[in-house]
Amino acid sequence: MKKTVSVIGAGVAGLASAIRLQHAGYDVTLYEKESMPGGKMHQIKKDGFTFDLGPSIVMMPALYKEIFELAGRDPDDYIPMERLDPMYTAYFDDEKIDVSSDLVKLMAQLEDLSDEDAAGFLSYLKDIYERYIIAKDHFLQRPFRNAKDFYNPFMINQARKLKTFDSANHMIAKYVKDKRLQQILSFQTLYIGISPNNGPSLYTIIPMIEYLYGVWFIKGGMYTMASAMERLFKELGGTVHYNAPVEHILIENKQAKGIQLNGEQILSDFVMCNADFPYAMKNLVKDTEAKGKYTDKKIDSMKYSCSCFVLYFGMDRKYDKVDYVHNFIFSNDLDRNLDDIFSGKLLDKASFYVYIASKMDPTLAPEGKDGLYVLVPVSDLSTAEYEWNEETIQYYRNQVINKLKTIEGFETVEEDIISESYTTPVDFEQRFNAYNGATFGLRPTLTQSNHLRPQAKAKHTDNLYFTGSSTHPGAGVPIVLLSAKIATEELLLDDQPQSN
Template identity: 75%
Template sequence: MKKTVTVIGAGAAGLASAIRLQHAGYNVTIYEKESLPGGKMNQLTKDGYTFDMGPSLVMMPDIYKEVFEVAGRNPEDYIPMQRVDPMYSAFFGDEEINVSSDLTKITQEIENISDEDMAGFLGYLKDIYERYIVARDHFIQRPFRNPSDFYNPFMIHQALKLKTFDSANHSIAKYIKDKRLQQILSFQTLYIGVSPKNGPSLYTIIPMIEYLYGIWFIKGGMHTMAKAMERLFKELGGTLQYNTAVEEIVIDQQEAKGIQVNGQLIPSDYVMCNADFPYAIKHLVKDQKAKGKYTDKKVDKMKYSCSCFIMYLGMNKKYEDVKNMHNFVFAEDLDENLEDIFSGEVLSDPSFYVYMGSKMDADLAPEGKDGLYILIPVSDLSTSKYEWNEDTIEYYKKRVFNKLKTINGFENIEQEIVSESYMTPNDWRDQFNAYNGACFGLQPTLTQSNHFRPQAKAKNCEKLYFTGSSTHPGAGVPIVLTSAKIAAEELMLDDK
């Protein structure tokens, strides 16, 4: 008889781990409190406009494809992709820099600024690529079950090669002198919710991955990936229960026995939890011994990533004058902006990101119109010194619109809105159980990374596994999909 696995949450990691386990011969059921798959990779449809709610950039496409290939499927049948180039525009006041992953184009763009910085850019790529190979082969793709998995001469030697004690900002400044180019190369640490001012320099691998492997777009937007994983999981014989909130992971003598839904025990041989780890260990794991070191007090003291305020705006026109689908608008003083995000202050001059999926896929908006997704990194709820209410939303809207009006094509943006919706840190907390509204989970600080980060296999409870952005190896869709692979392999290893 097939062994049963209960998966809590149909987020990207929940779906990907469920696919791997179902394909390997387990009888897997996913329980999801929302009515759609994807978790934060969700979708909003309103007034004829379709928006990705969370992630929007496809990096490292091979990791997306692997989810389908492992089950013997052709990824093109599920997630048709197309390369995006230029990757994005970066706006500094009224100046625009187009950022390409084509070496000839980016060379010309950087040479227009400085030959010296072009030489520095190539030096940066060489240095960070060498460190990336070490991280990929020895840290990102493997679990750390026991202290000895990290604390041994070989691994400590590899860790020293990563040069993690430097910050992303400082590391890039060694190679690049122009402040705008420094910011273009460092701000991507915000993709995983940490500041480039104090995030480990290793996270400058993120722009390197963009330059070397490109940015891609999945037809229909990022939610297509979630729907495709749902489809594959069902084709393999898996079961999905939507609108079903899990109340507790049932544990007896430090062994998971199943879950509780509507006061009833649903037994299973194994439990795979894709709910955000801090939320899950605090609210779903009620057995004190099974929590181990992750007491409620410790969970509250841990460092959390930033949050996001996102506007989903349906517009009554096409923005032909705006060249690119992805656009980053930088604060006049990015250092001050970052300082304020991570110290909880109201942002006087926010940096933000504008995404128009309808530029690549006209089906995402009514004919002749565009939808705008505008994301502002803001403080998580444990750090924030202000409340989220209608006044706060209006405050940030005004600052974003005033800045957009200075960019060619957006001069009349306020008059062009015909539909609007928002996600605040409170919504990320309430709708997706993101602890403290931190969209990217636990911050990837040195003391919350690798063997210090929550691992796939629960330390103090048998037959319980965790996956998702707050577990090792961390946040960002490709890394979360990697966490799903690790978690599924850990479960299967124990089952042997």
């Protein structure tokens, strides 16, 4: 008889874990509080426009494809992809720079800035690639089940090679002097919710990954990945229950026994929890001993990533003078802007990102129209010195609109809007159980990374596992897919002696 697994949450890591376990021969049931799969990789449909709710940039496509290849499927049948070049446009006050991952084009752009910075960029790539290989081989793809898994001479030596104590900004400045190029090479730490001003320099692997492996677009937008994983899971025989918010995890004698849903106890041999780890520890794990060090007080004292305010604008025309899908609009004082996000201030000149998916897939908007997804990084709810209300929404909306009107191609943006909706930090907290509305979970500081981050295997409860952005190895769709792989392998490792 097959062993059973209850998976809590149909976010990216929950879906990937469910697929891996179903493929491995378990009888897997997935419980999701929302009415559709994806978690923050949700979708919004309104007035004929279709928007991705959260994630929008496809990096490391091999990790997206891996989950389908594992099951013997052709990824192109599920998530057809196209490489973007240029990857994005960076807008500064006085100019714009189209950023290519084609090395020939890129070098021509860099040499236009300065030969010294072009050489510095190549030195940066060499340095960070060597550190990336160490991180990939020894940290990102493995668990830290016990203290000795990190605290041994070999691993400590590898950790030293990562040179993590410098900040991303400071590290980049060693290689390139042009301020615009520094910002282009460091702002991506915001993809995982931490500031380049004080985030570990290792996270400059993110732009390196863009340059070496490209940025891609999945037909239909990012939600295609979520719906494709749901489809694969069902094809493998898995069961999904939507509108099914789990009340708590059943724990008896230091062992997970299943879940409680609508007052009913549903037993299973294992529990895989994809709910945000801080939320899960506070709300789903009721047993005090099972919490271990993650008491309510500890959860509240941890550092959280920034949040996001996302605007979804349906436009009454095509934006033909805006060339590319991904567009980053930088404040003229980005350093202050970043400091204000992480100190809780209301931003007066916010940097933001504009994603126009309908440029690549016209079916995402009515004929002759485009949809604009605008993301503003903002403070998480525990840090913010202001409330999220209609006044705050309009404050940021007006800031975005007024800035866009100064950019070529967007001049008529205000009168072009025929549909709009929003996702605020409060929505991330209430709809997706993102603790403090922190879109990317726990902030990946040095003291909340690798062996110091919550791990896949529960420390004080057998048969309970965690996956998702607040667990090791961290946030971002590709990394969360690795989290699912680690969590699944941990479960299989524990079950292996019983199956032999």
